[in-house]
Amino acid sequence: MSETSISATRVIDAPAEDIFEVLSLPAKHPQVDGSGTVVSGTDQRIQQTGDVFVMNMHAEAMGGDYKMENHVTGFDPNKLIAWKPCQEGTPIEHNGWEWMYELQPQGPDSTQVTLTYAWSDVHPKLLKKVSFPAFPESVLEESLENLAAAVSDK
Template identity: 70%
Template sequence: MKATHIDASRLIDAPAKDIFEVLTLPAKHAQIDGSGTVVSGTDQRIQKVGDVFVMNMNAEKMGGDYTMDNHVTGFEHDKLLAWKPCPQGTSVEDNGWEWMYELQPEGSDRTTVTLTYSWEHANPAILKKLSFPVFDTDVLKDSLEKLAAAVSGS
């Protein structure tokens, strides 16, 4: 069976609430992005499933600068944040891949964070157009390392 997702986990020396604060502020996503494609994000905090947050992106294979509308598909305070990215002018149904952060407290001041990149529900046309995974596990690991640094303030 062909893989439909990749993931990476890391123990971060911070409480889940502090990590969730970083994750739910799109303006911080360029700081924690391991892919190098996020340029900037809005400073409006993500609050619930159904929210849409905007990210300014840059990737050569996408033609340079572009804007991404991200539709929040999972939200559980201090535990889960998931979204489906959609280049502006497309719909969730047009794309269907998803990013998800899961937070598991390990005591009061440490948290295991798992980052999952899934294309399980990607539109068949997108699967033909792009070669999934577009990013590899090293990108996820780098994102978690940057998240740890952002939470610690370094």
């Protein structure tokens, strides 16, 4: 763990294409989420850097139900997908944390997946309100376990 990010890595018994197919469809994110905060997402597939997708969320610490606009910051089919969440109605520059999945094929039916949660660009006002990391490394590990299950259910 660095001072501004945490990561977890797991080898998943599936081709990178199958894993990327799950990650690029926000409607599948509730199955993958290890934090228990993602309720639902759009059926519109992420296609490129700059896309924005909305997720319905729930967390008591956030006052219950809320929406997040996720701005895609990295997109390389079957290799990388990353986004910065932003609570609906809040300027993106006020958040600054990012989720990133990196996929490295380990053969035709096996892929090493690294999930990174980074907060190096978090606005100072938010740092005063929220203690980072907001999620422990175990949430990332659970997300990767859930991703493996979601891909096998495909």
